Amino acid sequence: QFSLFRFTVKGPFSTSHSSVDSKEIKNFQLLAHKWWDEEGEYAALHSMNDIRVPFIRDTLLSMSSNYHLGSPLSGIKILDVGCGGGLLSEPLGRLGASVTGIDPVEDNIRTADRHKSFDPVLAKRIQYKSSSLEEIVEESMETFDVIVASEVVEHVADLETFIKCCSQVLKPEGSLFITTINKTQLSYVLGIVVAEKIMGIVPEGTHEWEKFVPPEELERLLESNGFSVKMVKGMLYNPLSGSWSWTESTSLNYAVHAVKTGAQSHATDTLPETDIQQQSATAGTAG
Numbered sequence: 652q653f654s655l656f657r658f659t660v661k662g663p664f665s666t667s668h669s670s671v672d673s674k675e676i677k678n679f680q681l682l683a684h685k686w687w688d689e690e691g692e693y694a695a696l697h698s699m700n701d702i703r704v705p706f707i708r709d710t711l712l713s714m715s716s717n718y719h720l721g722s723p724l725s726g727i728k729i730l731d732v733g734c735g736g737g738l739l740s741e742p743l744g745r746l747g748a749s750v751t752g753i754d755p756v757e758d759n760i761r762t763a764d765r766h767k768s769f770d771p772v773l774a775k776r777i778q779y780k781s782s783s784l785e786e787i788v789e790e791s792m793e794t795f796d797v798i799v800a801s802e803v804v805e806h807v808a809d810l811e812t813f814i815k816c817c818s819q820v821l822k823p824e825g826s827l828f829i830t831t832i833n834k835t836q837l838s839y840v841l842g843i844v845v846a847e848k849i850m851g852i853v854p855e856g857t858h859e860w861e862k863f864v865p866p867e868e869l870e871r872l873l874e875s876n877g878f879s880v881k882m883v884k885g886m887l888y889n890p891l892s893g894s895w896s897w898t899e900s901t902s903l904n905y906a907v908h909a910v911k912t913g914a915q916s917h918a919t920d921t922l923p924e925t926d927i928q929q930q931s932a933t934a935g936t937a938g
Contacts, residue, residue: 682854683758686736687766692854695888695895696738696802699830702886702895703801703906704742707828710882710908711797714826722747730795730820732784733803737763737777743799744776751795757781784816791820801830804869805862814876823913827878830886830906834863837902852890866901878909 682692689697712723719725725747731740734752736759744750744767754760760781767773780787798817807813817827832838839860846852870880886904888895 680756680758683736683756683762686738686759686762692851693736693738694893695852696735698893699801699886699888699895700739700742702897703739703828703830704746706884706906706908707743707797707799708746710828711826719747724748727796728794729797729799730791732798732800732817733806734763734779735759737766737779739799739801740777740779741767741770741773744773748776748797750777752777752779753782753784753787754779755781755783784813784820788816788819793820793822795821795825797821797826797828799828801828802832804829804831804864805858807862810864810869811872811876814872814878818877818911821911823911825911827873827909827911828906829869829909830904831869832858832863832904833901834860834865835902838863841903846890850890852888866905866907869907873907873909877912879912880907880909882906882908 685691686693688694708723711727717726723746724743727748729743729748729750731737731743731750731752734740734754735756737752740750740752740763752760752763754763760779763779767777767779798821800813800817804810804813821827832842842853842863843858843860847855847857866883870883873880883901884906885898885901886895886906887898887900888904
């Protein structure tokens, strides 16, 4: 959710405190009270839920034989990294998941906490914490079934460290969902010049094109750090209708689903069968 992770890395699995860009922090603090304005600066993120929530839900259901009618994600522990004001945490909580949302901007967490408090069901299912990912690694080793990092990795200074931290707090065979922006000439023109400077779809100064990540680079980093990439899908935002749709092209926005391979941890006799089920469930779905 346009969150701000700046890693200060001393080693490959460092858990030293992250340093956050103070200029960007001020930008997000000024907008913290606007997260839930569906017509405001975060309108595009609100409408993104129309495709990212079903993507997460349906992918997880395709990997599981346990269905809970009315509460399909019941029993699943999700970490929403860079949760902002809780725009994605809340719908995942409504689907039955137990959600932990983290964000280094305290004002974002205050906004998220306040908004979930209006719904007694969400108040029980979601907990928020003002923290960076690396700050919770030691206390959360192999804790989560799912990690969601939506519109976050384009703000990360050291992406490989971020992915390693994701792997550390994710259970074996756990899923990582990422949405982000490709690093292309088109994404510079449309994502920064048009979206920020001309149309104001995104708050100005939100993105740095240099930090945008090509899907090939993201896939390489995931595969070399213990993940198996299952799906890459292009996403397209229509500023006129204010709606998102899936597309074959990844030249602008895209979504990734990757699974942490079980080999890194204590494997059991059931892991190979589970892995086969997951592969068959996701076969032929890459777009």
